[in-house]
Amino acid sequence: MFAAHAARTDSADPLSALEISDIVPASTPAEWVSVRMKAASLNHHDVWSLRGVGLSPERLPMVLGCDGVGETDDGRMVVLHTVIASPGWTGDETLDPKRSLLSEVYPGTLAEYVRIPAANLVPLPEGLAVEHAACVSTGWLTAYRMLFVQAGVKPGDSVLVQGAGGGVATAAVQLGSAAGLRMFVTSRDEERGRRAVELGAEDAFGSGERLPRRVDAVLETVGAATWSHSVKSLRPGGTIVIAGATSGDAPDKAELTRIFFQQMRIQGSTMGTRSELEALLSFMASRRIEPVIDSVRPLSEARGAFERMIDGDLFGKLVLTM
Incomplete structure (x- = not known):
């Protein structure tokens, strides 16, 4: 599977830890579902991961990325809720002390495919562009x-x-x-x-x-x-x-x-719940709110997007398409 991933970590030179190539992703629970990614966006969280913050050596290599939009096997377009609750947790998932984000314990969204709990999928609202919806989950x-x-x-x-x-x-x-x-x-x-x-x-x-x-x-x-x-x-x-x-x-x-x-x-305040993500997407669609996008480029050019984020000279989201 083609992906942008942390092959190692480097606190001084995070870009040197980034690789964009085929990778065999880490295993996920059997009951999770596969989503074919259409677009994803970068966050500072991805750069911190490359620096080794919150990403331990035994989890490497790790596919990066939290935000994203993709298509399920039955043809539904969905937005991914990136907060992964621990098994058996009920209630507000942001209060789960063992919660994680995609790309911390399980592979993230900067890839051709991602696996995720079915409960973490939110339907893409009518009229909301894929590139815009790919910016919102974090x-x-x-x-x-x-x-x-x-x-x-x-x-x-x-x-x-x-x-x-x-x-x-x-x-x-x-x-x-x-x-x-x-x-x-x-x-x-x-x-x-x-x-x-x-x-x-x-x-x-x-x-x-x-x-x-x-x-x-x-x-x-x-x-x-x-x-x-x-x-x-x-x-x-x-x-x-x-x-x-x-x-x-x-x-x-x-x-x-x-x-x-x-x-x-x-x-x-930390992140948000799945129901809040659904409400956010509905609000954006009804008010025609469009996130500011700095640039859109293919996944194969992810290094340029990471360079721009590390340099800090941007206004808006960096979006990668698959």
């Missing part, structure tokens, strides 16, 4: 859960998104504006802020810049570098939703006094 689902499950906001409320241009941040701006939320962003790059406004943000601010007024919720994926600004930008009783810490998880100041005195809520 970053977009994370943004959807942060906004509509964890933040407790309603149409007309204001939301600050830290770090315009990132995958989750871009998705949050598009989803929030389509739902009638007042979306604001911060960015170190003026051009990225401008593009976020084009996508639906009401305004963009420089990193750490004081907002005209405090917001009802903050979506935080940057971490230490923006934490104090997030707390200071939130109204009393508001909610900060945390789904990442790309700049580190140890801010210089925890802001505990401000948090308890102003009765702020701090809510963690």
Whole structure:
């Protein structure tokens, strides 16, 4: 099977660990179903895997990729829900302490075929392009859960998104504006802020810049570098939703006094459930929301996509077609 996979790991030079070639994938449970992949997209998770984060040597080689759309043996077009619950788990799969993502324990989506539990397949909605649907199972689902499950906001409320241009941040701006939320962003790059406004943000601010007024919720994926600004930008009783810490998880100041005195809520969030993915896809189809795509290229040219992601000079998703 032709696939983009981690043949080894290299923390200093992740691209050297990537191979795009035929591979015999690791075994999967017999009751899982096969899906012929049509398109998939990259995430920073794939680069971290090449660096060896969360991918132990005994699992190598490992097919990379979390997001994707494919066709089942009976001809159904489906979107893959990448959160794999442990055997026997019931309820919210994101709370399963033994959960994994495709490409961590079992082979991922950057391949001609993938095997996955039948319960993890979501029908591709009418009118949603394959390339767009291939972008949503990780970053977009994370943004959807942060906004509509964890933040407790309603149409007309204001939301600050830290770090315009990132995958989750871009998705949050598009989803929030389509739902009638007042979306604001911060960015170190003026051009990225401008593009976020084009996508639906009401305004963009420089990193750490004081907002005209405090917001009802903050979506935080940057971490230490923006934490104090997030707390200071939130109204009393508001909610900060945390789904990442790309700049580190140890801010210089925890802001505990401000948090308890102003009765702020701090809510963690990780990925999303299958039912939330189904709701997200339905919402996107009905509102005609199209994820921003940086480029589309065939799987055989995956190395160029990984190079672009590692360089960091992109705005939108990197999509690979099979």
